[in-house]
Amino acid sequence: MLTRKHSLDEKRPFADSGEVFDAIDRDAAKTLAMVAGDVVLVLDKTGNILDGSFDPNAFPEFEQWIGDNWLDTVTAESRPKIMEMLAAARKGEVQHWRQVNHPSREGDVPIKYVVVSINGGERAIAFGRDLREIGKVQQRLLKVQQSLERDYIRMRHVEARYRLLFESSREPVMIVEASDYRIREANPAAHALVGAKAGSLADKKLLGLFSRKSGSTVTAHLGSALVTNAVSPVAVTLDKGGREVTLSASGFSQDRRQYLLVRFEDAQRSIEPDVAPVLDVIEHMPDAFVLTDARMGIVATNMAFVELARAAGIDQLRGSHLSTFIGRPGIDLDLIASQVDKDGEARNVATILRAVNGGDDEPIEVSAIATGADERHYGFVIRPIARRLRDLPPGSDDMPRSVEQLTELVGRMPLKDIVRQSTDLIERLCIEAALLYTSDNRASAAEILGLSRQSLYSKLHRYGLGNLPADSEWGFPAQ
Template structure:
């Protein structure tokens, strides 16, 4: 491999006292033909007209001080080529004359142009970053939902938007984990861990503030800065991600928590947003912190196929009438279930019935008191009005369900009321009415 010594001159001129060229030396880096026509001619005649005065000054400086400063000159070669060179002139000892040493000026000019281009690129990047920063500030500070930046190492708040300060009452350098109710902290830590490994994580429901209110929190990893951060997007549970209003939380427990069958609300991705106590019992979970923010296929079927099928049916038909499946509990229990579902405003409600237990739906064999009561009523059609027949039928059904529920719960009235979907007060009234004390 051939190396080029850039310290060597590209062109060397040996001049006499009057600046006339006596000899020339040309490096291999310049290909302009022979320089014999220059010999015996003044150096000033081999440059452009703008360089006459420059050459004369360089010669005088060299004779006076011994060496002249480097000066750019446009050199005209015998071949007709014009090449910018940078010269310095050195005085030799005695009557030896002068030595003009030239190197290609375009190397310096190229370096200058590169520096200028780099500076312009830096300025463009600066203004581009400023534009990105302005857009970020407009989006971050103008968002209606609370947005927070957390330090990835300490989970302390490094930046909040106005909505977060207004709705959550949090500020810079606050510990976000201290704002979360202790039962919600494990599910929040699990979401943060998933965001650390996957870059983002689906939302979970946590209890924040005083008084404790439910918020859907989504996290994504923002590692573009010096220190990695988490960007949190918070949405009130009372509002869906699309801005639509979910049922009032004061109503949902009254309708859902009392259901004897498991009931769960999931989003379009299969992530659990709400579950009743019967569902927690079915999957052997200690609290809703285990299920909120997790996918339903963690317990449903186990392979994920049933959830995918259910979501597909919901997308195509809007509801599911009956769908058999299997629930796998946290501690290994396997329960056969039947699922019915419907969707509204992006949320899906699933009613999951345990078909393995001997529920009060069956028992229609011989000697069944309900069947006997209903059969006796059929003999009275004619003398009895329809209104009276309906009242007697309802009474017979209610008595049967109350007796069966009390039998299954070993006389526990609270459990019996929950089993048949009544409040304890309503159960006591009906027991008094039918003399079932």
């Protein structure tokens, strides 16, 4: 909306430049008029357009206005403004800038005009300024403002959801400022754990909640949590009541300041009697065990998997995707998951394990199951098999005896070794068939195989083949 600041009322008039304006000739006056506006129209007292100056590229349809009445070139809602400006010009009144819209094939063209009367009101000049660029800037500004408002509303909703989760969580949680270890926020579960009134922990020192002997342990843990995520929880004692709890912290930054998310777990919380032995067995079993969520994110592990992955602690593994450690990326774990989803279990799948700190891949065997319908979880039992493979004595019995056994080698050994195994399998089957066909007549078998007797005896020794029964397991009848 245009205000009085767009008029001539408040502008400082020229003080002593009369001789300059008296010396202006016709060409100089035309130049001044053309410079004064993007569109300049010369009008008679009735509003007919006698002449005009404008950029034909910017205003291609304005060339047709010459000879028309100014009222006929604007939209219906702009006509009262044109009439008011013409009437004011005839009376010699001070003009105000007014915006009018000119219709065109590409849409309305907004122009801001002021009318100056000349020759005692017989003629008038309308100076116009194109507002399209200003309109585009205003539209962009409006879109940015709307986008910021939407982002603000979205952030408010996200904050409300996380606030609800923070307040309703049964796990005691505190947000602590890293510079002085003062508590900034604590949920109701944290207040209940330390025996404090609701809302009373804010701005208190975190170290004041623990016994004197636990103070150094807490300080060391918080300092480590600021520089690394691979920090194992520590057992500490609360000052009030001497209650033992497990504390774990992780650092994060916000608004150029560092904070700590401190979580507590009651070390004395009750566990169902039937569940406690199971958890104890899983924790101390020699085979590695991993529990993941539906997206294969690690939820819990036992110490055997921590050692197998060469991790600093369970916290370093928790939340990581299991494919980071097990199998070829995007292959083995997906195959195991699809087999579990189809059959409910996967048994003794051979794959590899990668350690946290790199190094050689270790051959492992994985068995897995899935539990839960609404909240699905996967359980994995992982056994290292490198030592077992080294301890197995070489022998012909290790050779696959069928195509099914041969295809099971995919993923366990390179393709060139599988091809060699395939060649050995085919050679052995052919020798067995020849011996059956000739009723164990080795001379005839060597002849039909195109081998010398010495070559045949060498291969029989290699594959451990002796006398075959009348009907072998391969289904060839004796001849």
